[in-house]
Amino acid sequence: MSLKVERASLAEQVKEILINRIIEGKYKGGERLIELAVAKDLGVSQAPVREAFQQLVAMRILESEPHKGTRVREITDCEMGESTMVRGYLEEAAARHAVHALKDKLDDLRAEVQGMLDALEKGNFVAVAKHNVNFHRAIVHASGNQVLISVWESLAFEAKSRLCAQKAAYSVMLNGVKSCEPIIEAFSRGDGETAGRLLRLQTEKCGDVQKTATQRLTPADLHKALAAYKPAAT
Amino acid sequence: MSLKVERASLAEQVKEILINRIIEGKYKGGERLIELAVAKDLGVSQAPVREAFQQLVAMRILESEPHKGTRVREITDCEMGESTMVRGYLEEAAARHAVHALKDKLDDLRAEVQGMLDALEKGNFVAVAKHNVNFHRAIVHASGNQVLISVWESLAFEAKSRLCAQKAAYSVMLNGVKSCEPIIEAFSRGDGETAGRLLRLQTEKCGDVQKTATQRLTPADLHKALAAYKPAAT
DNA sequence: GGAATTTCGATTATCGATAATCTATATTAC
DNA sequence: GTAATATAGATTATCGATAATCGAAATTCC
CATH class of the missing domain: 1.20.120.530 (GntR ligand-binding domain-like)
Known part of the structure; x- marks a missing residue:
């Protein structure tokens, strides 16, 4: 019987990973994050990454402009x-x-x-x-x-x-x-x-x-x- | 020459429409909103609707549980x-x-x-x-x-x-x-x-x-x- | 040489389809 | 008859692919 405790959606998991990477400094402030690149890196599709991005934007950890991209916010x-x-x-x-x-x-x-x-x-x-x-x-x-x-x-x-x-x-x-x-x-x-x-x-x-x-x-x-x-x- | 002032993404437009419908009472409090149904109704695909839903959830106008659905919050x-x-x-x-x-x-x-x-x-x-x-x-x-x-x-x-x-x-x-x-x-x-x-x-x-x-x-x-x-x- | 325009590569926004999951109904065992 | 289990239908979560848009490099014109 598999334990299967993965009770979080992919988007949720991606969000957690991104937060950690930002905190650890793997993604520096101001750095551009590309949806498909992150998706490929994590082995998921674009959709959950996009969803995670949006939540992080709401938390003011990322910032994005339509069609222009998303980047790590510099917390001044x-x-x-x-x-x-x-x-x-x-x-x-x-x-x-x-x-x-x-x-x-x-x-x-x-x-x-x-x-x-x-x-x-x-x-x-x-x-x-x-x-x-x-x-x-x-x-x-x-x-x-x-x-x-x-x-x-x-x-x-x-x-x-x-x-x-x-x-x-x-x-x-x-x-x-x-x-x-x-x-x-x-x-x-x-x-x-x-x-x-x-x-x-x-x-x-x-x-x-x-x-x-x-x-x-x-x-x-x-x-x-x-x-x-x-x-x-x- | 077409004017083309539609400078808002579909998700944004969907969001506005949903807010208005909720305010007008077309969607009552507690009512279930189904992504694909709304998408079909508005003539767009599921993605922008889902995106709009998430923003409205963040505004506490909608509420959603994973895999269970999204409904109009009762503002008590x-x-x-x-x-x-x-x-x-x-x-x-x-x-x-x-x-x-x-x-x-x-x-x-x-x-x-x-x-x-x-x-x-x-x-x-x-x-x-x-x-x-x-x-x-x-x-x-x-x-x-x-x-x-x-x-x-x-x-x-x-x-x-x-x-x-x-x-x-x-x-x-x-x-x-x-x-x-x-x-x-x-x-x-x-x-x-x-x-x-x-x-x-x-x-x-x-x-x-x-x-x-x-x-x-x-x-x-x-x-x-x-x-x-x-x-x-x- | 420099400004305006075009082209092209990169990236986001959107789509349609499939997989995973839930709820409620139907079925079975006791 | 009741409780547990299985099935079906509906809906969300995710995917892979396409369309729309952007920024910069290449090109043209003056």
């Missing part, structure tokens, strides 16, 4: 900032409505923060980004607002944050992790207003740093900072 | 409320960033408000909805934030508000129009903060009324209210 710092700002407002909205549902999910949030700290210590920035996404996603989903969830997911926070995982300064990451705890604390008090404001401010700060700062901590600095921080965390 | 009052809430937060964000760009576009906003009043007087609720959309769109686009614009457009406020144009209570409409002027006034003072808050509160009120109120003004009441309101407007 500017756009990353714009996206972050929008995300901030969405999460502020989510927080205000998620208070009740989060009451007995606070430990999940704490677990994600701990996951970030662990990953940060190991220098595994992709993992940090992943836990960070989970932290924010949990809040958004707890809002129960389906439209809000769908819009938030469409920002492709996950993909973009992994794309920029290398770029991100260590300092930003540590500060980002630190700023999660007051948020959890606000939720535990049932104060969605404050939690929301903190979430939005987090994105504003993030945007600023992304724009201005190129000063980065060395791994050694990071380790020192972590050591000083952890006692308070546990 | 609940979802309309959710969507309105998200829109409110987005527009609040937009307002804060649009202040400068709007400085010399205030007359455009005023024109849309006047358009709403005129249309309201004529009882043309679809036109009211259209001007209302334009009012909000102008603010969002003035923000200059491409991500924000794209997300806002994806809410398909236009389509949904036309869908609900019949449903909407006269009172809501009149109140909606009234509440536009303080917003313009705030923009004229350069106070994006207040304009933003007003925009968001507008959506909150709208949501409430949508939920609770079924009491509607009669056309006669509407006319009286308009007469009392207009002097202040001019």
Whole structure:
């Protein structure tokens, strides 16, 4: 009996593969992607590739003009900032409505923060980004607002944050992790207003740093900072 | 010499047609749409129809499950409320960033408000909805934030508000129009903060009324209210 | 030599047909 | 009679091929 777990359409699979290739840098920003070429490469026909392209265009990961072709979008710092700002407002909205549902999910949030700290210590920035996404996603989903969830997911926070995982300064990451705890604390008090404001401010700060700062901590600095921080965390 | 202005792909044209048919009620909520049937009906092949379907799914106007089919989504009052809430937060964000760009576009906003009043007087609720959309769109686009614009457009406020144009209570409409002027006034003072808050509160009120109120003004009441309101407007 | 035009190769957009999958009905076994 | 299974019809997912369109190189004309 064959297991046959391939429960995703070809288009879906192609989409996943393309996202990974873009994240891994196999397809650089600005590079042209040709439907038939990708199709041949993956051993499928043009149709599912075209379908995957369209979904990635909707996620603003690819861009296309009729009859002119499709290429990998350059996610500029500017756009990353714009996206972050929008995300901030969405999460502020989510927080205000998620208070009740989060009451007995606070430990999940704490677990994600701990996951970030662990990953940060190991220098595994992709993992940090992943836990960070989970932290924010949990809040958004707890809002129960389906439209809000769908819009938030469409920002492709996950993909973009992994794309920029290398770029991100260590300092930003540590500060980002630190700023999660007051948020959890606000939720535990049932104060969605404050939690929301903190979430939005987090994105504003993030945007600023992304724009201005190129000063980065060395791994050694990071380790020192972590050591000083952890006692308070546990 | 043929004019040949058909500068839209078949998929695009199909999409427009489908949206109109849904708005006009030719396709009811919950109704199943079959790719090949629509294709045959419109005299095109399955591919562009499928493409149009996918875009409408992304706009949450259709819903589809793999291998099971695609149907017209029922836009419940609940979802309309959710969507309105998200829109409110987005527009609040937009307002804060649009202040400068709007400085010399205030007359455009005023024109849309006047358009709403005129249309309201004529009882043309679809036109009211259209001007209302334009009012909000102008603010969002003035923000200059491409991500924000794209997300806002994806809410398909236009389509949904036309869908609900019949449903909407006269009172809501009149109140909606009234509440536009303080917003313009705030923009004229350069106070994006207040304009933003007003925009968001507008959506909150709208949501409430949508939920609770079924009491509607009669056309006669509407006319009286308009007469009392207009002097202040001019 | 340079601007306008033509031609050609490459790529997207669309088509018609087939394969894979689902839903509901019919059939069988108990 | 009921539950499990098999069959049939309908619909989606995918394919391979063709038509429409684009961009650049080649050509013509001044």
